Amino acid sequence: MLTSSFPSVNLSHKPTPLERLDNLSDDYQTNIWIKRDDCTGLAFGGNKSRQLEYYIGHAKSLGADTLLTTGAIQSNHVRMTVAAARKTNMDVEVQLEHRVDRDQVEYHESGNPFLVKIMGAKIHYYAVGEDEDGADQAMIDRAEVLKAEGKNPYVIPLSNANTPYGALGYVEAAEETLQQLESMGIQPERFIVPTGSASTHAGFLLGLRACGCQIPVQGICVRRDAASQKKRVITKIQSVSKLMNL
Template sequence: MNNILDKFPRTQIVHAPTPLEHMPNLSKHFGDYNLYVKRDDCTGLGMGGNKARQLEFYFGEALAQGCDTILITGAVQSNYMRMAAAFARKCGMDCHLQLEDRVPDKPAEYHNSGNVTLYKVYGATLHHYPDGEDEEGADKQLKEIADSLVNQGKKPYIIPLTLSETPKGALGYVAAAFELDQQFKEQKLNPAAIIVASGSSYTHTGLLTGLRLVDNQVPVIGACVRRDAVQQKARVHQCAQYLCNNLLDTSGDLKTLIDDADVLVEDFCLDGGYGKITDQTKNAIQLLAHNEGLLSDPVYSGKAFACAFGLIEQGRFQQGDDIVIIHTGGTPALFAYNSIF
């Protein structure tokens, strides 16, 4: 099944396979459960994170087209943009980052530390977009920036935000699903669930699709980080449709591959919206740090851990269950939330 991805240009930089580790102290803390973490904070480049897997396919296409500049848009503290800047420099390309104001009323530390510091270290050109909830507008402004670069003799490549373009980034987590399925077999695990942050939905959708392609039926639960459960479920369905129909040529099998019952999302850990943090996520971050020495960010992985811990406390799992949480990285963003800790 791995060869289904061979037709796509790819720049392989990720340190893979990333570890699948047992968390003995947290397992003991919650009682008779076996908690595991998939360490995609250890993907290697630019302080690591899940976006590296997605970027392998975008940069593969960009380099195949002879592009010399990458453009991408995201939140002020975007892990995606931080890793895109690192990837660009690794590939000898220029990088333009567009910062969207998705999280209002944040102190100066939010706008001047964490990932923002790393954008500057990488020497990326920064642009700004004032509306954090206008994906179409943000992509439109990226296109305008790209047009101006063309006039300067550059050959830009846009990594889009909306689903109007084919979500090539999800291919990275189809590959990760194959990797994870193999690790389950090696470690003799039969997880009751995999829990992953669900925002753009590329990680969530790719993981779910890849597992189903290898006939692994483990439930994949998306912890909402930007939209409520109804909106996020619709987005995962839409992304899965694009992925299966336009990329993987499985359109005839989509309904049997992924049905409505496969798309599981939880929004009790949303904490009021993207980039916002309440005691629920703060406590989960500290519980992970105090028990396992692991750091997680407040925007994505911290909410995935908060979701997992909340589901355990709600009695959603049986004692003795194996539960896997995807650590998507994002640790630099912790520094932008210094005042909360």
């Protein structure tokens, strides 16, 4: 496995199923398959558990006892980070960013924020919604406070300037997917992935290429224009390549 030399923890049900979408395939007269990473299992599932396996593996290798991360009010990443911390016996503090101009109580108190509170995370708030460097710095500042209290914190960052250990989870996922496709006799023409932080996109694309697979990968961006996101993905691929000595 390409990522076997990196420390990791087991948080996910793997391999996740590869399932044909029969109705859509029939409607569009083509074969559409979906990689069911909603079935990873941790705190209602999702792609973040693969990334957290490597972030927490790295944190544990450094002797960390507390996780810190940041994300939007309704962030799935934040929810799953708290669950992962609880599963691996770590303390956890999260920072919720006001990215969406919504004042409804339901938005701020239900869904993911409600689950984060149930799981016992300490919650901080960051008023600026689209300031990744500032949000990361606020978490770094909080980590310094925890160090002074005798804790050993580990910050899972947001901005693209940091080493993306989480992308290793999707390097691994690319290998897993190729093995499934081969065993099922499926030859796709392209892969389509969501792209936001770009860890999934960059890790999956790099994993494919490292395995010798040249099938195109198309990202559907959830936050930025295409040109900005392309730069982000390229930067993250370069960072992961350096991390893996590729």
